Every structure is written in C-alpha cells, then in structure tokens.
Amino acid sequence: MQLIREDYLKLLRPYYDVDLIKVITGIRRSGKSVLMETVKDELLSKGVSGSHIISINLEDLDYSFITSIKDMHDEIKSRIVDDQKYYIFLDEIQHLEKFEKLLASLKAKFNCSIFVTGSDSTMLSGELATLLTGRTVEFEVFPFSFKESVDYLELNKIPCNPDDFIKDYIKWGGFPLRFSFREENSIKRFLDNLYSNIVNRDIVKKSSKIDRKAFKNISLYIMSNAGKEFSAENIAAYYSAKNKSSVSARTIYTYLDKLHKSYILHSCKKFNIAGKTALEKADKFYATDTGLRTLNTNTIYYEDTFFLENIIYNELLIQGFTVFTGKTFKGEIDFVAVKEQKKCFIxxxxxxxxxxxxxxxxxxxxxxxDASPKYVLSLDRIDLSHDGIEHLNIVDFLLHKEQLHLS
Structure with missing residues (x-):
C-alpha cells in the first residue's frame, strides 16, 4: 500500500487553488510523482472532474512526441474545452528547453492551477526564470523520513521495532522503492542503479566534459564523508594518490556543485554563535539519503555519529528548520536549528x-x-538531562514524540 505523505500535503493544500505555480522538487525516486498522484486523488474526491485534470509525465513514452514547449502547449490547449478551472500536472518539466515560457503562457492564457516537478535545483534559476519571479512556490520532497519509513512498514504489515529499525535506516536510508527488497544485496543493487541513473541523466548528460567514472568515484567518496569538514584539496590529493591520475580542487568543487544541483547533497553553513550571524562559507555537506552514503562504505560503524548527524540534519530540514553548524570560540556545536527567528542548539x-x-x-x-534551548540527542533510553541541557532520545525525536523548543 502507498503511504499518504500527510506532512507534504499539509503544506500543499492551501495552494491547490492559489494562482501560483506549485513547484515540487527533490532527488529522483523520492516520491514526487506519487505525491502528485495523491493531490490529483484529493481533487477528484472534492468533486473536480477528471476531464479538468491534465497530467503529463515527460519520462513516459506515451508523451515522447512532446519535444518542445510548443508541442506541450498544443497538447494542453487541445484538452481545454471550456472556461472552468483546469488542474495541470507536469512531471519532470526541466526536460523541455525554455519551459518557463510555457508555464508563463499557460498561466496568462488559461484558468488553471499548475503543478510541476523537477529533479534539478536550477530549474527555476537563470535568465528565463525572471518570467516567473513571484509566481511560484517551491516544495522540496525528501525520501521517506524515519517516521514515514516506520509508518510505511506498519501500513504494509511488515514487523518493525523502531529501536531496532534505526540501524537499518542509518544504513539503507528511506528511498521508497528500497522497501520493496528484503535482501541487503538487492537494496544495494537498487541504490547503486538509482545513483548511476541520476549521474547519467541529470549530471553527465548535461555536462559532456565530465568523466563519468571519475565523477561517480569522487562523488561517492564525498558522500561517504558527509558531515565531516570539507576540503576539496584533501579529496583531490586522496583521489589522485589512489587512482594514479590527477584531479584538481577546482574539479572537486565543480562536482560538488553538480551534486548539490541534483539534490544529492545539501550544504550546511556555519553560524557564529558569539556574533549571532550566519557565515557565507558552506563548511559541511550532508547526503539527502544515508543509503547513498553506504554505497561507498564497506561496513557501517554505527558509533560514527556522522551517519546519525546526517539523519538529524535531514529531519530538521523536513520539519522546516534552517540549519547551520555552530561555531564557538574554541570549537563547534553540531547544529543550530532556526525557525521564525528563534533557535536552539543541538x-x-x-x-x-x-x-x-x-x-x-x-x-x-x-x-x-546564549539562553536559547540546548539539546543532546542520542539513542540512550535513560534521560541524562542536567544543568538546563535537555537530553532527547533520537528515535523518539524522529517519531515526533519529542519536540524542540526555540527561543
């Protein structure tokens, strides 16, 4: 059974009939298309006629005849036969060159509510994006969170003890389709094929100068070290020594940018706690899904907190926080979580x-x-809170049984 992703629907529902283009972004196979299907089902349940829902997936061979924005415009125009509102769903719209012109035209010409998905964070940037300035609202979809993964397993009557399952989630992450497999070899094969697909379709295909093998090896190394302080120079030296071929720090930064634009990694900037200001430099990077980290890691050392940090970082983003690493005078705090100009330390x-x-x-x-709340998160089941610092169990936090307080 499919999981209804209520947290995302709560964000989307207020915009169903608002005159803004709903842009649903995120890494491939995170569940964007399924989320759009759920939105369509909700519209139908509210009485919207099926003839007034236009849905086109540009990765579906049925629509291979659509190769330009004119083809798409003509197809949509042919389905609009009256002045009532139409709901238009366009999947992976970034495959069409100058798609922004198409969206601006549809918005100006027809009584419609437009939903689009894409797997490229630059899809609404650049020169053409000025056509849509102030006309879009964006929602990033992640693979299943820990709570969603537990809910999915329970929904499908698969035994799951959250305190035990956390190790499985640390290792294999939350891509929805990975739960179709029970054997670890099958899960790893799925993730490896998924990653190769992302690299080939969203990165190498758009950048013919990129060496596919070098990019995959270097990018997997970057991900397996996500959460650690980033040094392009060190990565370049490591790769060159191991592969007996040179690669520059500049190339590493280019690859990092590609990973970021494909939603494979998220950047985490520093927050100067003493000065209460965010710093420009992105000092750390975290994988969108820890399963991708595992692809380049022979064994998972669970006491390596970088994996847990990665999960907490993603959870904070999903919950709507802006997240920084905290820079102190003599060291750092793992995270500074900010929302509505209030914060806490973690x-x-x-x-x-x-x-x-x-x-x-x-x-x-x-x-x-700073008097803002301070938290230590761990897998311990004994409450070790003291001196005004609250101790939370990670599993309970991920299941939303524990909430962060901000000031």
Missing part, C-alpha cells in the same frame, strides 16, 4: 556510554552564554 551522539562522552557532549555548550 549535539548528536550515538550513545552516552561513558562519563567522558557525557562530559564531551554536554560540555560543548559550556562557553555559550
């Missing part, structure tokens, strides 16, 4: 299994005079 640990670990994680806040 440290992430696997288990607080020793006095040394407890002191390190709670002590990270020692020099911070």
């Amino acid at each position: 440290q992430v640990a696997y288990l607080l299994s020793s006095e040394e670990t407890i002191k390190r994680e709670f002590g990270a806040f020692e020099k911070i005079t």
Whole structure:
C-alpha cells in the first residue's frame, strides 16, 4: 500500500487553488510523482472532474512526441474545452528547453492551477526564470523520513521495532522503492542503479566534459564523508594518490556543485554563535539519503555519529528548520536549528556510554552564554538531562514524540 505523505500535503493544500505555480522538487525516486498522484486523488474526491485534470509525465513514452514547449502547449490547449478551472500536472518539466515560457503562457492564457516537478535545483534559476519571479512556490520532497519509513512498514504489515529499525535506516536510508527488497544485496543493487541513473541523466548528460567514472568515484567518496569538514584539496590529493591520475580542487568543487544541483547533497553553513550571524562559507555537506552514503562504505560503524548527524540534519530540514553548524570560540556545536527567528542548539551522539562522552557532549555548550534551548540527542533510553541541557532520545525525536523548543 502507498503511504499518504500527510506532512507534504499539509503544506500543499492551501495552494491547490492559489494562482501560483506549485513547484515540487527533490532527488529522483523520492516520491514526487506519487505525491502528485495523491493531490490529483484529493481533487477528484472534492468533486473536480477528471476531464479538468491534465497530467503529463515527460519520462513516459506515451508523451515522447512532446519535444518542445510548443508541442506541450498544443497538447494542453487541445484538452481545454471550456472556461472552468483546469488542474495541470507536469512531471519532470526541466526536460523541455525554455519551459518557463510555457508555464508563463499557460498561466496568462488559461484558468488553471499548475503543478510541476523537477529533479534539478536550477530549474527555476537563470535568465528565463525572471518570467516567473513571484509566481511560484517551491516544495522540496525528501525520501521517506524515519517516521514515514516506520509508518510505511506498519501500513504494509511488515514487523518493525523502531529501536531496532534505526540501524537499518542509518544504513539503507528511506528511498521508497528500497522497501520493496528484503535482501541487503538487492537494496544495494537498487541504490547503486538509482545513483548511476541520476549521474547519467541529470549530471553527465548535461555536462559532456565530465568523466563519468571519475565523477561517480569522487562523488561517492564525498558522500561517504558527509558531515565531516570539507576540503576539496584533501579529496583531490586522496583521489589522485589512489587512482594514479590527477584531479584538481577546482574539479572537486565543480562536482560538488553538480551534486548539490541534483539534490544529492545539501550544504550546511556555519553560524557564529558569539556574533549571532550566519557565515557565507558552506563548511559541511550532508547526503539527502544515508543509503547513498553506504554505497561507498564497506561496513557501517554505527558509533560514527556522522551517519546519525546526517539523519538529524535531514529531519530538521523536513520539519522546516534552517540549519547551520555552530561555531564557538574554541570549537563547534553540531547544529543550530532556526525557525521564525528563534533557535536552539543541538549535539548528536550515538550513545552516552561513558562519563567522558557525557562530559564531551554536554560540555560543548559550556562557553555559550546564549539562553536559547540546548539539546543532546542520542539513542540512550535513560534521560541524562542536567544543568538546563535537555537530553532527547533520537528515535523518539524522529517519531515526533519529542519536540524542540526555540527561543
């Protein structure tokens, strides 16, 4: 059974009939098309006629005859036969050159509500995007969150103890289709094929100068080290030494940009806690899905908190936070989570299994005079909150049983 992704629908519903183009973005296979199908089902349930819903997927061979914005315009125009409102759904619209002109024309000419999806973060940037300035609202769709994954398994009557499942989720992430497979080899094969597909269709195809093999090897290395302080120079030196072929730091930055634009990675900038300001430099990067990190990791060392950090980072984004790493005078805080000009500070640990670990994680806040709430998140089931610092269980936080408070 399909999971109804209620958190995204809550964001979309107020815009169903608003005169803005709804742009649903995100990495391939994250569930954008299924989400659009759910929106269509809701419109039908509210009495919208099926003849007034126009749905075209540019990756469907049935629409291979559409190769230009004129072809698309003519197809849509032929289906509009009256002055009542039409709901137009266009999947992977970025495949059409100058698609912004098409959307601007449809919006100006017809009584319609437009929904589009795309897997490229630059689809609404550039010169043509000026045509749509102020006319769009964007929603990024992630693979299943931990809570959605648990809900999906329960919906399909697959046994799931969240405290046990967290290790599976750390390793294999939440791409919806990966739950179709039970064997780890099959899951890994699916993820590897998915990643190759993203690289070939969204990156190499658009940049013929990119070496496919080098890009895949370097990008997987970047992802497997997501959350660690980024150094293009170190990555270039590592790759050159291992492969006996040179690659420049500039090339690494080019590859990083491609990963970002394809929604494979998200950047995390620093926040100067003392100065209470965000810094321009993106110091760390996190994978959109931890399953992609696993592709270049032979074994998962669960006490390596970078995997857990990655999951918490994604969850914070899904919950609508703007997220930074926190720069202190002598060190850093894992995350500064900001929403509506309020914030909190977060440290992430696997288990607080020793006095040394407890002191390190709670002590990270020692020099911070800012009164905003401070949290340590770990997998421990014993509440170790003290000195005004709250300790939360990661599984409970991911299941939304625990909420962050901001000030």
